[in-house]
Amino acid sequence: MSLPQPVPPxxxxxxxxxxxxxxKDYYFHGTSLEVKTKTPSxxxxxxxxxxTKSDAIIGDIEAKYIDSKNGLTFTQAWTTANVLKxxxxxxxxxxKGFKLDLNTSLHPDKNHKTAVLHAIYKQSGLHTRTAVDLFKGPTVTADTVIGRDGFLLGAEASYNVTEGKISHYSAAAGYNAPEYAVTLHALSNLHNFHASYYHRVSADVEAGAKAVYDTKATAPGVALExxxxxxxxxxxxxxxKINNSGVLALGYTQALRPGVKASFGLALDTQKLNDASHQGPIHKVGxxxxxxx
Structure with missing residues (x-):
C-alpha cells in the first residue's frame, strides 16, 4: 500500500x-520601511x-482580520495612489481543502475597478485553481498541478468568454526532493522557456540558478542567473547573485533584536566598473x- 501523497505546490x-x-532580500532600489503590529483581538x-528614484514616497496601509475558527480572512488596504484593495x-x-478568494480594487480618481474570484481545491497529489476576472473579458483562468513521489506536472490556460477562445496557455514539469528542486516552465503559449534549480547544500548554505529563453526576444541567447x-x-x-550581463547583486540581512530586522543591498555592473566614458551611476544601493x- 502506497503512502499518501503530499499536496503539491x-x-x-x-x-x-x-x-x-x-x-528576495535584495534591497538596492532605495530605502523602504515595513511596520507590523497585532492587536489582542x-x-x-x-x-x-x-x-522612488524621483524621491516620492509610495506605500500602503493594510489591516487583516483572521477568524481561524470559521476559516475567514478579511484584508483591507489603502495605498498612497488612492487605491482601495x-x-x-x-x-x-x-x-475540506476548498477555498474561495475574492480580490477587488477600486481607484476612485480614475473610475477603475477590478474583481477576481478564485476557487482553490487541494488534496493529496492535487492542487487546482480557477480564477474569474469579472470585469475583464470576462476571462476564466484555470491551472492544475499533480504530484506523485516528488514528480510534478502542471498546466495553465485562460479562456476569454466574450471572444470564445483560449487566450493564454502554459505548462510546467518538475521534481521536488527535500534537498533540491528542479523546475521547467513553458510559458506565454509555449514561447518563453524557464529552467531553474534549487539546492540546499547544507543547513547553512543554499544555491540556485535560473535560465530563461524567449523565442520572441529581439536579443538572441539565454539569460542566466x-x-x-x-x-x-x-x-x-x-x-x-550574478547574471550573464555581468550585474552582481549582494544582500545582507541582520536581526537586530526580536521584531527588528535590517537588510542592505548593493548592485554592481561589473562590466562597466573601469569604463570612464560611462555616464550615470553604475551601481545601486538600498x-x-x-x-x-
Missing part, C-alpha cells in the same frame, strides 16, 4: 525555492513605504527595515 509556486533565492496592521478568503467551509545564500549565524545571512510586534 500551486501553479504560481512551482520553482518558488529558486525564485525566492534569486529575488487578532487584527494585524501593516504599514509599508519606499522612496479588499480581499476576502473563506477556507474549508464547503469542503546564479545565486547563493549563506547563514552567518541564527540572526544573519548574506546573499549573492536598505530595508522591518519592525514587528
Amino acid at each position: 500551486s501553479w504560481k509556486d512551482l520553482g518558488k525555492s529558486s525564485n525566492d533565492l534569486l529575488s 487578532g487584527v494585524t496592521f501593516k504599514v509599508q513605504g519606499s522612496q 479588499t480581499q476576502v478568503e473563506l477556507e474549508n467551509q464547503f469542503a 546564479v545565486g547563493a545564500k549563506a547563514y552567518l549565524d541564527s540572526a544573519a545571512f548574506i546573499k549573492a 536598505c530595508h527595515f522591518v519592525f514587528e510586534s
Whole structure:
C-alpha cells in the first residue's frame, strides 16, 4: 500500500525555492520601511513605504482580520495612489481543502475597478485553481498541478468568454526532493522557456540558478542567473547573485533584536566598473527595515 501523497505546490509556486533565492532580500532600489503590529483581538496592521528614484514616497496601509475558527480572512488596504484593495478568503467551509478568494480594487480618481474570484481545491497529489476576472473579458483562468513521489506536472490556460477562445496557455514539469528542486516552465503559449534549480547544500548554505529563453526576444541567447545564500549565524545571512550581463547583486540581512530586522543591498555592473566614458551611476544601493510586534 502506497503512502499518501503530499499536496503539491500551486501553479504560481512551482520553482518558488529558486525564485525566492534569486529575488528576495535584495534591497538596492532605495530605502523602504515595513511596520507590523497585532492587536489582542487578532487584527494585524501593516504599514509599508519606499522612496522612488524621483524621491516620492509610495506605500500602503493594510489591516487583516483572521477568524481561524470559521476559516475567514478579511484584508483591507489603502495605498498612497488612492487605491482601495479588499480581499476576502473563506477556507474549508464547503469542503475540506476548498477555498474561495475574492480580490477587488477600486481607484476612485480614475473610475477603475477590478474583481477576481478564485476557487482553490487541494488534496493529496492535487492542487487546482480557477480564477474569474469579472470585469475583464470576462476571462476564466484555470491551472492544475499533480504530484506523485516528488514528480510534478502542471498546466495553465485562460479562456476569454466574450471572444470564445483560449487566450493564454502554459505548462510546467518538475521534481521536488527535500534537498533540491528542479523546475521547467513553458510559458506565454509555449514561447518563453524557464529552467531553474534549487539546492540546499547544507543547513547553512543554499544555491540556485535560473535560465530563461524567449523565442520572441529581439536579443538572441539565454539569460542566466546564479545565486547563493549563506547563514552567518541564527540572526544573519548574506546573499549573492550574478547574471550573464555581468550585474552582481549582494544582500545582507541582520536581526537586530526580536521584531527588528535590517537588510542592505548593493548592485554592481561589473562590466562597466573601469569604463570612464560611462555616464550615470553604475551601481545601486538600498536598505530595508522591518519592525514587528
